[in-house]
Amino acid sequence: MIKEKEIKQTIKSPFIRLLEKEIDWIEKCITVRMASADPALPLEDAGLPPAPKLPDEDHLYIDFIKHHQLSDEERLILLLSLLPHIKPASFSYFLDEGDTKKSGLITSSTKAQLLPTAETALFLVSGSDLSKRLAIAELFDSNHVFFKKGVLDILSKNDSGSQYDGELKMNQDYVESFLYNKVRRPRYSSDFPAHLLETKLSWDDLVLNPSTDEKLAELKDALLYKDQLSEEWGLGAHLKPGYRAIFYGPSGTGKSLTATLLGKMLDRDVYRVDLSAIISKYIGETEENLRKLLSKSEDKGYILFFDEGDALFGSRSDDVQNSNDQHQNQLIAYLLQAIENFNGIIILATNMKHNMDSAFSRRFQSSIFFGPPKPEQGLELWTRLWPEQLKKEPSLDFKLLASSKPFTAATIVQIVHNLALQAIRKNKYSVGMADIKRIVEELQRK
Structure with missing residues (x-):
């Protein structure tokens, strides 16, 4: 018997349903482009289907498309760079029967991992229509939202080929936010030091x-x-x-x-x-x-x-x-x-x-x-930061300390910390003015 919880788990969210439609859409676009008798036809004449309608759901992927008012061409490029993370098998459409790669369309480090290039995106959207290609190429400009905001990058192949031969790669932060609907904290790296x-x-x-x-x-x-x-x-x-x-x-x-x-x-x-x-x-x-x-x-x-x-x-x-x-x-x-x-x-x-x-x-x-504390702030700091385990000897006068030398909050924290360690180590919990003077002199010698 299927439990109610298991039934709820089988119900797909609007985003998952959209993602399935998106994958189906891009696969149809690939099929149409590859099978087109006249690859010079522009996108609309080549019979490429329109993008699926976006649902009214609060999701980072949907919000990004709506906020930046992405065209179908831009959306296709965005989805193409996301495809290796959700259905890499879709790129088999670009392979010949002998599993040889079509030049300039796909780059792969292994036979099992096929990755899209910027050239793939240009071909998919414009075919061999030169005017369409030149127009679409502007979407790879550094001022475009994809690159200005670091969503996409074209990894250089370090050779004399086309500037679009490099892998079209989506930033991992955007991959995670688009797929899991949350922005994960970045880890320290050369890109985010x-x-x-x-x-x-x-x-x-x-x-x-x-x-x-x-x-x-x-x-x-x-x-x-x-x-x-x-x-x-x-x-x-x-x-x-x-x-x-x-x-x-x-x-x-x-x-x-x-x-x-x-x-x-x-x-x-x-x-x-x-x-x-x-x-x-x-x-x-x-x-x-x-x-x-x-x-x-x-x-x-x-x-x-x-x-x-x-x-x-x-x-x-x-x-x-x-x-x-x-x-x-x-x-x-x-x-x-x-x-x-x-x-x-x-x-x-x-x-x-x-x-x-x-x-x-x-x-x-x-x-x-941000200046050193005035006497009234200094007095407040000494009073607040002083642990109850430390007993004040009669000679200890916070008011005198605050007015005679404007210690910063960080210095007072350090003094109290050293006094506390000293008290535990020596099992002596009473503190006088001489103890503070000695700690201050030690800090000044460092």
Whole structure:
């Protein structure tokens, strides 16, 4: 007897039904193109059937097609690059009876794995109609949504053949989101050199100067209401995509934690960019590394956090004396355009804002100074961070500590951590001013 749960599992979702129709559609298109008596006929005259109707379902694959208003030709190319992940056997249509590959249509590393090329897509859509081919070739331009957003890529064959001979490959992130309807977090790689930032702390744990707090409140509002201003207030045409902010000030003043808490507030992942993997001494590599990172982050809602960002966004040279100066200026020009066109959130943190090119400051909507805590904030930090297991000796005066030396939050955490370890090790849990002085001197010697 079939259980009710098993019956429900056999019911196909609208997306699965669409996917089956999509596969049937592209197989019919392949059959028609291969069997066409006159391959010079354009797509509509060749009898290629229209794409299946999209269902009203909330699914990333369907949403992508609707949002970008893809034509049947674009949809066919998108589906062609997805086909190896759902039904690679469909490419058997391109094989001769002797299992020899038709030149320029299919590339394969093994006999069992057939992969589509860009040439396959051009042939499938335009046949040998030159005018149609030239028109469709524009869909492989770097400014097209497929390549601008890193959906597709054409892997070079490193030979003297056509630029379309390379494998037409869909980005794995899009494969997973289209098939499984969820965006998986990216792993650290050469294309995405960044680490996820997470915290168990909340805004209540962040102690800042009143002036910093006020500027941060403005930043929160700008991020929370950006979509409302763009869509409901009609300001979208006048606002740049994404958002850019600079956090500057000494180390340990809460820049990284603030960026992470902003991600928590907006329900967005925050990634700290590994600048050592971005910056290269070879001309053009830094730009290419950043392009890959931004491309992989497009439309994902990420917050990219560039810590010590002045290493990348440094000043250009007014007096160009050699090729290095010229390259630095070209790099700055590229970075300015790249971050301005990025539709996510970029936060750049630096200890030395004066090292940054002034052109960057003008393109960032927010610039917030994170200074050392004032005495009242210092007192609050010492009180909050002090564990109840540590007993205060009469000589220990938090108010005096906060007013005599403006320790940053990170430094206070380190001092308390070292005191706690010392207390456990020596089984002595009372702490006086002399103990703190000794810990501070040890930290200063490091």
